[in-house]
Protein backbone atom coordinates (compact mmCIF):
# COMPACT_ATOMS: atom_id res chain seq x y z
CA UNK A 351 0.00 0.00 0.00
CA UNK A 352 1.41 3.45 -0.85
CA UNK A 353 2.38 5.31 2.30
CA UNK A 354 0.06 8.23 1.53
CA UNK A 355 -2.90 5.83 1.70
CA UNK A 356 -1.52 4.19 4.84
CA UNK A 357 -1.20 7.54 6.55
CA UNK A 358 -4.76 8.52 5.65
CA UNK A 359 -6.20 5.16 6.64
CA UNK A 360 -4.33 4.57 9.89
CA UNK A 361 -3.87 8.09 11.22
CA UNK A 362 -6.41 10.52 9.78
CA UNK A 363 -9.47 8.28 9.54
CA UNK A 364 -9.26 6.86 13.10
CA UNK A 365 -8.60 10.27 14.64
CA UNK A 366 -11.53 11.90 12.87
CA UNK A 367 -13.76 8.90 13.65
CA UNK A 368 -12.95 9.13 17.36
CA UNK A 369 -13.72 12.83 17.49
CA UNK A 370 -16.89 12.27 15.46
CA UNK A 371 -18.34 9.78 17.97
CA UNK A 372 -16.98 11.28 21.21
CA UNK A 373 -19.70 13.96 21.56
CA UNK A 374 -22.22 11.08 21.81
CA UNK A 375 -20.50 9.53 24.82
CA UNK A 376 -18.76 12.45 26.53
CA UNK A 377 -20.78 15.45 27.61
CA UNK A 378 -18.12 18.20 27.73
CA UNK A 379 -18.74 19.33 24.19
CA UNK A 380 -16.70 22.55 24.50
CA UNK A 381 -13.65 20.60 25.63
CA UNK A 382 -13.89 18.27 22.65
CA UNK A 383 -14.30 21.25 20.37
CA UNK A 384 -11.20 22.87 21.84
CA UNK A 385 -9.28 19.66 21.23
CA UNK A 386 -10.29 19.75 17.57
CA UNK A 387 -9.27 23.42 17.31
CA UNK A 388 -5.87 22.78 18.87
CA UNK A 389 -5.31 19.68 16.75
CA UNK A 390 -5.92 21.92 13.74
CA UNK A 391 -3.78 24.83 14.92
CA UNK A 392 -0.90 22.54 15.94
CA UNK A 393 -0.91 21.08 12.42
CA UNK A 394 -1.04 24.60 11.00
CA UNK A 395 2.10 25.41 13.00
CA UNK A 396 3.55 22.12 11.76
CA UNK A 397 3.08 23.22 8.15
CA UNK A 398 4.93 26.48 8.57
CA UNK A 399 7.43 25.59 11.31
CA UNK A 400 7.97 21.89 10.73
CA UNK A 401 8.31 22.17 6.99
CA UNK A 402 9.99 25.56 6.59
CA UNK A 403 11.50 26.49 9.96
CA UNK A 404 9.62 29.76 10.47
CA UNK A 405 8.36 29.96 14.05
CA UNK A 406 5.02 31.83 13.95
CA UNK A 407 4.78 33.50 17.35
CA UNK A 408 1.90 35.58 16.05
CA UNK A 409 0.01 32.65 14.58
CA UNK A 410 -3.14 33.72 16.44
CA UNK A 411 -3.32 36.76 14.14
CA UNK A 412 -4.70 34.54 11.35
CA UNK A 413 -7.04 32.80 13.79
CA UNK A 414 -8.48 36.08 15.10
CA UNK A 415 -8.69 37.50 11.60
CA UNK A 416 -10.62 34.40 10.53
CA UNK A 417 -12.97 34.76 13.50
CA UNK A 418 -13.67 38.39 12.62
CA UNK A 419 -14.02 37.50 8.94
CA UNK A 420 -16.75 35.11 10.03
CA UNK A 421 -18.37 37.68 12.34
CA UNK A 422 -18.44 40.44 9.71
CA UNK A 423 -20.02 38.15 7.11
CA UNK A 424 -22.71 37.10 9.57
CA UNK A 425 -23.35 40.55 11.08
CA UNK A 426 -23.31 42.65 7.93
CA UNK A 427 -24.24 40.24 5.16
CA UNK A 428 -26.40 37.71 7.02
CA UNK A 429 -24.23 35.11 5.34
CA UNK A 430 -24.81 31.41 6.04
CA UNK A 431 -22.27 30.10 8.55
CA UNK A 432 -20.49 27.82 6.07
CA UNK A 433 -19.82 30.69 3.66
CA UNK A 434 -18.68 32.84 6.55
CA UNK A 435 -16.18 30.14 7.62
CA UNK A 436 -14.76 30.05 4.10
CA UNK A 437 -14.45 33.83 4.14
CA UNK A 438 -12.65 33.49 7.49
CA UNK A 439 -10.14 31.26 5.73
CA UNK A 440 -9.73 33.78 2.92
CA UNK A 441 -9.21 36.60 5.40
CA UNK A 442 -6.44 34.49 6.94
CA UNK A 443 -4.85 34.06 3.50
CA UNK A 444 -5.20 37.78 2.75
CA UNK A 445 -3.44 38.64 6.00
CA UNK A 446 -0.81 36.06 5.13
CA UNK A 447 -0.25 37.75 1.75
CA UNK A 448 0.06 41.11 3.47
CA UNK A 449 2.70 39.66 5.79
CA UNK A 450 4.78 37.80 3.15
CA UNK A 451 7.57 40.42 3.45
CA UNK A 452 8.19 38.99 6.95
CA UNK A 453 9.54 35.85 5.28
CA UNK A 454 12.66 37.84 4.45
CA UNK A 455 13.48 37.74 8.15
CA UNK A 456 14.73 34.64 9.86
CA UNK A 457 14.97 33.08 13.29
CA UNK A 458 13.98 35.22 16.25
CA UNK A 459 13.48 38.29 14.04
CA UNK A 460 10.74 36.56 12.13
CA UNK A 461 9.11 35.29 15.34
CA UNK A 462 9.09 38.74 16.91
CA UNK A 463 7.89 40.52 13.78
CA UNK A 464 5.09 37.99 13.43
CA UNK A 465 4.11 38.53 17.08
CA UNK A 466 4.08 42.29 16.52
CA UNK A 467 1.96 41.85 13.42
CA UNK A 468 -0.64 39.84 15.33
CA UNK A 469 -0.83 42.54 18.00
CA UNK A 470 -1.24 45.16 15.29
CA UNK A 471 -4.17 43.23 13.83
CA UNK A 472 -5.70 42.90 17.31
CA UNK A 473 -5.50 46.64 17.91
CA UNK A 474 -6.79 47.38 14.46
CA UNK A 475 -9.85 45.17 14.97
CA UNK A 476 -10.42 46.41 18.53
CA UNK A 477 -10.17 50.07 17.53
CA UNK A 478 -13.34 51.89 18.71
CA UNK A 479 -13.27 53.88 15.46
CA UNK A 480 -14.18 50.67 13.65
CA UNK A 481 -17.16 50.01 15.87
CA UNK A 482 -19.51 50.05 12.89
CA UNK A 483 -17.61 47.25 11.22
CA UNK A 484 -16.00 45.09 13.91
CA UNK A 485 -17.86 46.36 17.01
CA UNK A 486 -14.39 47.42 18.17
CA UNK A 487 -13.57 46.51 21.77
CA UNK A 488 -17.20 45.74 22.59
CA UNK A 489 -17.10 42.28 21.05
CA UNK A 490 -19.54 40.51 18.79
CA UNK A 491 -22.63 38.46 19.46
CA UNK A 492 -23.72 36.17 16.64
CA UNK A 493 -26.83 34.53 18.04
CA UNK A 494 -28.30 34.02 14.54
CA UNK A 495 -25.82 31.33 13.56
CA UNK A 496 -25.43 29.74 17.00
CA UNK A 497 -25.30 25.98 16.48
CA UNK A 498 -22.56 24.11 18.37
CA UNK A 499 -23.25 20.78 16.71
CA UNK A 500 -22.88 22.10 13.19
CA UNK A 501 -19.88 24.20 14.18
CA UNK A 502 -18.26 21.10 15.70
CA UNK A 503 -18.86 19.17 12.50
CA UNK A 504 -17.35 22.02 10.48
CA UNK A 505 -14.32 22.03 12.79
CA UNK A 506 -13.88 18.31 12.09
CA UNK A 507 -13.99 18.99 8.35
CA UNK A 508 -11.34 21.70 8.71
CA UNK A 509 -9.19 19.32 10.78
CA UNK A 510 -9.59 16.59 8.15
CA UNK A 511 -8.49 18.92 5.36
CA UNK A 512 -5.56 20.14 7.41
CA UNK A 513 -4.42 16.60 8.20
CA UNK A 514 -4.80 15.68 4.53
CA UNK A 515 -2.55 18.62 3.65
CA UNK A 516 0.10 17.46 6.12
CA UNK A 517 -0.14 13.88 4.82
CA UNK A 518 0.43 15.31 1.34
CA UNK A 519 3.47 17.26 2.52
CA UNK A 520 4.85 14.12 4.16
CA UNK A 521 4.47 12.11 0.97
CA UNK A 522 5.15 14.48 -1.89
CA UNK A 523 8.19 15.93 -3.56
CA UNK A 524 6.66 19.30 -2.72
CA UNK A 525 6.87 18.54 1.00
CA UNK A 526 10.37 17.16 0.59
CA UNK A 527 11.42 20.37 -1.17
CA UNK A 528 10.01 22.39 1.74
CA UNK A 529 12.08 20.37 4.18
CA UNK A 530 15.10 20.90 1.97
CA UNK A 531 14.49 24.66 2.10
CA UNK A 532 14.25 24.48 5.89
CA UNK A 533 17.54 22.57 6.10
CA UNK A 534 19.52 24.79 3.75
CA UNK A 535 17.94 27.36 1.47
CA UNK A 536 21.07 27.80 -0.68
CA UNK A 537 21.40 24.08 -1.31
CA UNK A 538 17.67 23.84 -2.00
CA UNK A 539 17.97 26.43 -4.74
CA UNK A 540 20.87 24.41 -6.16
CA UNK A 541 18.52 21.44 -6.29
CA UNK A 542 16.31 23.59 -8.51
CA UNK A 543 13.79 24.50 -5.81
CA UNK A 544 12.22 27.95 -5.97
CA UNK A 545 12.82 28.85 -2.34
CA UNK A 546 10.66 31.99 -2.20
CA UNK A 547 7.69 30.35 -3.89
CA UNK A 548 7.85 27.34 -1.56
CA UNK A 549 7.97 29.49 1.55
CA UNK A 550 5.08 31.65 0.43
CA UNK A 551 2.90 28.63 -0.37
CA UNK A 552 3.56 27.03 3.03
CA UNK A 553 2.99 30.34 4.78
CA UNK A 554 -0.35 30.92 3.03
CA UNK A 555 -1.43 27.31 3.64
CA UNK A 556 -0.83 27.65 7.36
CA UNK A 557 -2.61 31.04 7.34
CA UNK A 558 -5.58 29.40 5.62
CA UNK A 559 -5.70 26.67 8.26
CA UNK A 560 -5.74 29.21 11.11
CA UNK A 561 -8.26 31.43 9.32
CA UNK A 562 -10.67 28.51 8.84
CA UNK A 563 -10.15 27.41 12.45
CA UNK A 564 -10.89 30.97 13.59
CA UNK A 565 -14.06 30.95 11.50
CA UNK A 566 -15.43 27.76 13.05
CA UNK A 567 -14.36 28.97 16.49
CA UNK A 568 -16.41 32.16 16.03
CA UNK A 569 -19.32 30.04 14.85
CA UNK A 570 -19.07 27.78 17.90
CA UNK A 571 -18.68 30.38 20.64
CA UNK A 572 -20.77 33.04 18.85
CA UNK A 573 -20.04 35.66 21.52
CA UNK A 574 -16.46 36.93 21.82
CA UNK A 575 -14.20 39.92 22.27
CA UNK A 576 -11.03 40.81 20.36
CA UNK A 577 -8.92 39.73 23.33
CA UNK A 578 -10.46 36.25 23.21
CA UNK A 579 -9.78 35.37 19.61
CA UNK A 580 -6.44 37.20 19.47
CA UNK A 581 -5.22 35.73 22.76
CA UNK A 582 -1.52 34.89 22.61
CA UNK A 583 -2.40 31.61 24.35
CA UNK A 584 -3.53 30.20 21.01
CA UNK A 585 -0.12 30.81 19.42
CA UNK A 586 1.81 29.55 22.41
CA UNK A 587 -0.34 26.46 22.92
CA UNK A 588 -0.32 25.49 19.26
CA UNK A 589 3.46 25.92 19.09
CA UNK A 590 4.14 24.08 22.35
CA UNK A 591 1.84 21.19 21.42
CA UNK A 592 3.42 20.82 17.99
CA UNK A 593 6.97 20.99 19.38
CA UNK A 594 6.17 18.65 22.25
CA UNK A 595 5.05 15.91 19.89
CA UNK A 596 7.61 16.66 17.21
CA UNK A 597 7.22 18.68 14.03
CA UNK A 598 7.65 17.63 10.40
CA UNK A 599 5.67 14.49 11.18
CA UNK A 600 1.94 13.81 10.96
CA UNK A 601 1.62 12.12 14.33
CA UNK A 602 3.88 14.40 16.43
CA UNK A 603 1.50 17.34 16.74
CA UNK A 604 -1.45 14.98 17.30
CA UNK A 605 0.33 13.22 20.15
CA UNK A 606 1.42 16.60 21.52
CA UNK A 607 -2.13 17.96 21.66
CA UNK A 608 -3.67 14.80 23.11
CA UNK A 609 -1.06 14.50 25.87
CA UNK A 610 -0.35 18.13 26.74
CA UNK A 611 -3.84 19.52 26.32
CA UNK A 612 -5.14 16.40 28.10
CA UNK A 613 -2.78 16.94 31.02
CA UNK A 614 -3.58 20.64 30.95
CA UNK A 615 -7.26 19.95 31.45
CA UNK A 616 -6.66 17.15 33.92
CA UNK A 617 -4.57 19.24 36.29
CA UNK A 618 -6.86 22.17 35.63
CA UNK A 619 -9.78 20.12 36.95
CA UNK A 620 -8.08 18.19 39.74
CA UNK A 621 -5.34 20.38 41.21
CA UNK A 622 -5.87 23.88 39.86
CA UNK A 623 -3.61 25.32 42.57
CA UNK A 624 -0.54 23.55 41.13
CA UNK A 625 -1.64 23.99 37.60
CA UNK A 626 0.87 26.56 36.33
CA UNK A 627 3.71 24.91 38.23
CA UNK A 628 3.17 21.39 36.90
CA UNK A 629 2.55 22.61 33.42
CA UNK A 630 5.61 24.82 33.41
CA UNK A 631 7.84 22.02 34.71
CA UNK A 632 6.51 19.65 32.08
CA UNK A 633 7.36 22.03 29.27
CA UNK A 634 10.78 22.82 30.71
CA UNK A 635 11.54 19.12 30.96
CA UNK A 636 10.59 18.71 27.36
CA UNK A 637 12.79 21.53 26.11
CA UNK A 638 15.74 20.24 28.14
CA UNK A 639 15.50 16.54 27.46
CA UNK A 640 13.55 16.14 24.24
CA UNK A 641 14.15 19.21 22.09
CA UNK A 642 13.05 17.35 18.97
CA UNK A 643 9.78 16.25 20.55
CA UNK A 644 8.36 12.96 21.74
CA UNK A 645 8.72 11.37 18.32
CA UNK A 646 12.49 11.69 18.66
CA UNK A 647 12.30 8.90 21.27
CA UNK A 648 11.45 6.64 18.35
CA UNK A 649 13.52 8.24 15.58
CA UNK A 650 16.63 8.07 17.80
CA UNK A 651 16.25 4.31 17.75
CA UNK A 652 16.10 4.40 13.99
CA UNK A 653 12.33 3.84 13.82
CA UNK A 654 10.46 5.69 11.18
CA UNK A 655 7.69 7.93 12.50
CA UNK A 656 5.01 9.04 10.03
CA UNK B 657 38.82 21.78 -28.10
CA UNK B 658 38.34 23.28 -31.49
CA UNK B 659 39.06 26.98 -31.13
CA UNK B 660 35.94 28.02 -33.02
CA UNK B 661 33.38 26.26 -30.78
CA UNK B 662 31.23 28.91 -29.09
CA UNK B 663 31.79 29.07 -25.33
CA UNK B 664 28.94 27.88 -23.10
CA UNK B 665 30.00 30.39 -20.45
CA UNK B 666 31.56 33.76 -21.07
CA UNK B 667 32.61 35.93 -18.12
CA UNK B 668 33.52 39.51 -19.03
CA UNK B 669 35.21 42.04 -16.68
CA UNK B 670 33.18 40.70 -13.76
CA UNK B 671 33.14 42.76 -10.58
CA UNK B 672 31.88 41.69 -7.16
CA UNK B 673 32.29 43.95 -4.16
CA UNK B 674 31.84 43.22 -0.47
CA UNK B 675 31.59 46.67 1.07
CA UNK B 676 34.53 48.54 -0.38
CA UNK B 677 36.50 45.37 -1.05
CA UNK B 678 36.66 44.07 -4.63
CA UNK B 679 36.56 40.28 -4.36
CA UNK B 680 36.28 40.12 -8.16
CA UNK B 681 37.92 42.99 -9.95
CA UNK B 682 37.39 42.67 -13.69
CA UNK B 683 37.61 38.91 -14.12
CA UNK B 684 37.27 37.61 -17.69
CA UNK B 685 37.39 34.05 -19.01
CA UNK B 686 35.33 31.53 -20.92
CA UNK B 687 34.76 27.80 -20.98
CA UNK B 688 33.44 25.57 -23.76
CA UNK B 689 31.38 22.38 -23.69
CA UNK B 690 33.41 19.28 -22.93
CA UNK B 691 36.28 21.34 -21.55
CA UNK B 692 37.75 21.07 -18.06
CA UNK B 693 38.98 24.48 -16.98
CA UNK B 694 41.08 24.85 -13.85
CA UNK B 695 40.59 27.94 -11.70
CA UNK B 696 43.60 28.35 -9.45
CA UNK B 697 44.96 31.09 -7.26
CA UNK B 698 45.95 31.79 -3.67
CA UNK B 699 43.43 31.77 -0.85
CA UNK B 700 41.17 34.78 -1.01
CA UNK B 701 41.85 35.42 -4.70
CA UNK B 702 38.14 35.16 -5.52
CA UNK B 703 37.67 31.61 -6.83
CA UNK B 704 34.68 30.77 -4.65
CA UNK B 705 33.20 34.21 -5.23
CA UNK B 706 33.43 33.65 -8.99
CA UNK B 707 31.53 30.37 -8.60
CA UNK B 708 28.98 32.06 -6.34
CA UNK B 709 28.28 34.76 -8.91
CA UNK B 710 28.13 32.34 -11.85
CA UNK B 711 25.72 30.09 -9.94
CA UNK B 712 23.45 33.01 -9.01
CA UNK B 713 24.13 33.23 -5.28
CA UNK B 714 25.33 36.81 -5.70
CA UNK B 715 24.40 39.32 -8.36
CA UNK B 716 27.45 40.86 -10.06
CA UNK B 717 28.27 44.51 -9.32
CA UNK B 718 29.69 44.99 -12.78
CA UNK B 719 30.64 43.16 -15.94
CA UNK B 720 28.73 40.29 -17.46
CA UNK B 721 28.15 36.57 -17.13
CA UNK B 722 26.68 34.99 -20.26
CA UNK B 723 25.38 31.44 -20.68
CA UNK B 724 24.98 30.37 -24.33
CA UNK B 725 25.39 34.03 -25.23
CA UNK B 726 22.59 35.25 -22.96
CA UNK B 727 23.33 37.43 -19.97
CA UNK B 728 22.52 35.67 -16.69
CA UNK B 729 23.97 38.07 -14.12
CA UNK B 730 21.56 38.37 -11.19
CA UNK B 731 19.25 35.55 -12.32
CA UNK B 732 18.03 33.46 -9.35
CA UNK B 733 19.98 30.28 -8.62
CA UNK B 734 17.14 27.83 -9.12
CA UNK B 735 16.47 29.29 -12.57
CA UNK B 736 20.12 28.89 -13.50
CA UNK B 737 19.93 25.30 -12.30
CA UNK B 738 16.99 24.79 -14.65
CA UNK B 739 19.09 26.31 -17.43
CA UNK B 740 21.90 23.86 -16.84
CA UNK B 741 24.33 25.33 -14.31
CA UNK B 742 25.18 23.51 -11.09
CA UNK B 743 27.96 23.37 -8.56
CA UNK B 744 29.38 21.82 -5.42
CA UNK B 745 30.38 23.73 -2.29
CA UNK B 746 33.83 24.08 -0.80
CA UNK B 747 32.25 23.00 2.48
CA UNK B 748 29.57 20.51 1.43
CA UNK B 749 26.00 21.59 2.12
CA UNK B 750 23.74 18.55 2.12
CA UNK B 751 20.27 18.55 3.71
CA UNK B 752 21.54 17.08 6.96
CA UNK B 753 18.37 15.62 8.45
CA UNK B 754 17.16 14.16 5.16
CA UNK B 755 18.40 10.78 4.02
CA UNK B 756 20.95 10.55 1.23
CA UNK B 757 18.22 9.25 -1.04
CA UNK B 758 15.90 12.15 -0.16
CA UNK B 759 18.71 14.62 -0.77
CA UNK B 760 18.99 13.32 -4.32
CA UNK B 761 15.21 13.02 -4.77
CA UNK B 762 14.81 16.76 -4.24
CA UNK B 763 17.20 17.51 -7.07
CA UNK B 764 15.73 14.85 -9.37
CA UNK B 765 12.23 16.21 -8.77
CA UNK B 766 12.98 19.94 -9.02
CA UNK B 767 16.08 20.17 -11.18
CA UNK B 768 14.18 20.14 -14.52
CA UNK B 769 17.14 18.54 -16.21
CA UNK B 770 17.23 19.26 -19.95
CA UNK B 771 18.66 15.82 -20.64
CA UNK B 772 17.35 13.00 -18.47
CA UNK B 773 19.75 12.65 -15.52
CA UNK B 774 20.98 9.20 -14.45
CA UNK B 775 18.56 7.21 -12.31
CA UNK B 776 18.77 7.27 -8.52
CA UNK B 777 20.27 3.78 -8.26
CA UNK B 778 22.95 4.57 -10.83
CA UNK B 779 23.93 7.82 -9.11
CA UNK B 780 24.16 6.13 -5.71
CA UNK B 781 26.23 3.30 -7.13
CA UNK B 782 28.57 5.46 -9.22
CA UNK B 783 29.47 7.73 -6.34
CA UNK B 784 29.67 5.02 -3.69
CA UNK B 785 26.64 6.07 -1.68
CA UNK B 786 24.46 2.96 -2.02
CA UNK B 787 25.32 1.62 1.42
CA UNK B 788 24.38 4.87 3.14
CA UNK B 789 21.39 5.67 0.91
CA UNK B 790 18.86 5.49 3.72
CA UNK B 791 20.93 7.19 6.40
CA UNK B 792 20.59 10.88 7.22
CA UNK B 793 23.20 12.94 5.40
CA UNK B 794 24.46 14.08 8.82
CA UNK B 795 25.88 10.57 9.31
CA UNK B 796 28.19 10.81 6.28
CA UNK B 797 31.90 11.51 6.52
CA UNK B 798 33.20 14.57 4.75
CA UNK B 799 34.29 12.75 1.58
CA UNK B 800 30.83 11.18 1.31
CA UNK B 801 29.19 14.57 1.86
CA UNK B 802 31.27 15.94 -1.02
CA UNK B 803 30.09 13.11 -3.23
CA UNK B 804 26.50 13.80 -2.20
CA UNK B 805 26.97 17.47 -3.15
CA UNK B 806 28.25 16.31 -6.53
CA UNK B 807 25.43 13.82 -7.02
CA UNK B 808 22.83 16.46 -6.14
CA UNK B 809 24.33 18.66 -8.83
CA UNK B 810 24.43 15.83 -11.38
CA UNK B 811 20.81 14.94 -10.65
CA UNK B 812 19.80 18.25 -12.21
CA UNK B 813 21.56 17.34 -15.46
CA UNK B 814 23.98 20.29 -15.64
CA UNK B 815 25.73 21.37 -18.84
CA UNK B 816 28.10 23.54 -16.85
CA UNK B 817 29.43 22.12 -13.58
CA UNK B 818 31.41 24.18 -11.06
CA UNK B 819 33.49 22.14 -8.59
CA UNK B 820 34.81 24.10 -5.60
CA UNK B 821 37.69 22.15 -4.02
CA UNK B 822 35.96 18.83 -4.47
CA UNK B 823 39.23 16.91 -4.19
CA UNK B 824 40.51 18.56 -1.01
CA UNK B 825 40.67 16.02 1.78
CA UNK B 826 40.40 12.95 -0.43
CA UNK B 827 43.06 10.24 -0.16
CA UNK B 828 45.29 9.41 -3.18
CA UNK B 829 43.17 6.47 -4.29
CA UNK B 830 40.01 8.56 -4.06
CA UNK B 831 41.74 11.37 -5.97
CA UNK B 832 42.51 9.07 -8.91
CA UNK B 833 39.01 7.74 -8.82
CA UNK B 834 37.29 11.15 -8.80
CA UNK B 835 39.67 12.47 -11.49
CA UNK B 836 38.47 9.71 -13.83
CA UNK B 837 34.85 10.52 -12.97
CA UNK B 838 35.35 14.19 -13.80
CA UNK B 839 37.06 13.36 -17.10
CA UNK B 840 34.25 10.97 -17.97
CA UNK B 841 31.66 13.70 -17.29
CA UNK B 842 33.53 16.14 -19.55
CA UNK B 843 33.67 13.53 -22.30
CA UNK B 844 29.86 13.58 -22.37
CA UNK B 845 30.05 17.25 -23.37
CA UNK B 846 29.70 18.80 -19.93
CA UNK B 847 31.74 21.97 -19.35
CA UNK B 848 33.51 21.74 -15.98
CA UNK B 849 35.28 24.40 -13.96
CA UNK B 850 37.53 22.94 -11.30
CA UNK B 851 38.81 24.98 -8.37
CA UNK B 852 41.61 23.10 -6.67
CA UNK B 853 44.85 23.62 -4.80
CA UNK B 854 46.40 20.25 -5.62
CA UNK B 855 48.55 21.04 -8.67
CA UNK B 856 49.07 17.40 -9.60
CA UNK B 857 45.33 16.92 -9.74
CA UNK B 858 44.83 20.10 -11.80
CA UNK B 859 47.58 19.10 -14.19
CA UNK B 860 46.09 15.65 -14.61
CA UNK B 861 42.54 16.64 -15.46
CA UNK B 862 42.43 20.17 -16.90
CA UNK B 863 42.75 21.27 -20.50
CA UNK B 864 43.52 24.84 -19.52
CA UNK B 865 43.87 26.92 -16.36
CA UNK B 866 43.05 30.46 -15.34
CA UNK B 867 45.29 31.84 -12.61
CA UNK B 868 43.49 34.28 -10.38
CA UNK B 869 45.02 36.93 -8.18
CA UNK B 870 43.11 39.57 -6.24
CA UNK B 871 39.97 39.02 -8.28
CA UNK B 872 41.60 39.25 -11.74
CA UNK B 873 43.00 36.64 -14.09
CA UNK B 874 46.77 36.98 -14.48
CA UNK B 875 47.30 33.98 -16.71
CA UNK B 876 45.36 31.79 -19.09
CA UNK B 877 46.80 28.67 -20.70
CA UNK B 878 48.13 25.28 -19.70
CA UNK B 879 49.48 24.66 -16.23
CA UNK B 880 52.81 23.58 -17.70
CA UNK B 881 53.25 27.07 -19.14
CA UNK B 882 51.76 28.81 -16.09
CA UNK B 883 54.49 27.52 -13.79
CA UNK B 884 57.08 29.26 -15.96
CA UNK B 885 55.47 32.70 -15.94
CA UNK B 886 57.27 34.96 -13.46
CA UNK B 887 54.10 36.80 -12.38
CA UNK B 888 52.36 33.53 -11.61
CA UNK B 889 55.34 32.20 -9.72
CA UNK B 890 55.48 35.38 -7.70
CA UNK B 891 51.83 35.67 -6.58
CA UNK B 892 50.87 32.05 -6.43
CA UNK B 893 53.64 29.53 -6.68
CA UNK B 894 56.28 31.64 -5.02
CA UNK B 895 55.35 30.69 -1.47
CA UNK B 896 54.20 27.30 -0.36
CA UNK B 897 54.32 25.71 -3.82
CA UNK B 898 57.93 26.63 -4.65
CA UNK B 899 59.82 23.65 -6.06
Ligand SMILES: Nc1ncnc2c1ncn2[C@@H]1O[C@H](COP(=O)(O)OP(=O)(O)O)[C@@H](O)[C@H]1O
Nearest residue numbers: 674678679697698699700701702703704705706
Ligand atom coordinates in the same frame (compact mmCIF):
# COMPACT_ATOMS: atom_id res chain seq x y z
N1 LIG C 1 30.08 36.96 1.66
C1 LIG C 1 31.24 37.65 1.79
N2 LIG C 1 31.27 38.79 2.51
C2 LIG C 1 32.42 39.50 2.63
N3 LIG C 1 33.58 39.12 2.10
C3 LIG C 1 33.62 37.99 1.38
C4 LIG C 1 32.45 37.20 1.18
N4 LIG C 1 32.77 36.12 0.42
C5 LIG C 1 34.09 36.26 0.14
N5 LIG C 1 34.60 37.36 0.71
C6 LIG C 1 35.98 37.83 0.59
O1 LIG C 1 36.32 37.86 -0.77
C7 LIG C 1 37.64 37.39 -0.96
C8 LIG C 1 37.63 36.22 -1.90
O2 LIG C 1 37.09 35.11 -1.23
P1 LIG C 1 36.87 33.72 -1.93
O3 LIG C 1 36.18 33.92 -3.22
O4 LIG C 1 36.21 32.82 -0.96
O5 LIG C 1 38.37 33.25 -2.17
P2 LIG C 1 38.94 31.84 -2.61
O6 LIG C 1 37.82 30.92 -2.85
O7 LIG C 1 39.74 32.13 -3.83
O8 LIG C 1 39.81 31.39 -1.48
C9 LIG C 1 38.18 37.05 0.42
O9 LIG C 1 38.96 38.14 0.87
C10 LIG C 1 36.95 36.87 1.25
O10 LIG C 1 37.21 37.23 2.59
Ligand SMILES: [Mg+2]
Nearest residue numbers: 703704705746
Ligand atom coordinates in the same frame (compact mmCIF):
# COMPACT_ATOMS: atom_id res chain seq x y z
MG1 LIG D 1 37.25 29.15 -1.91
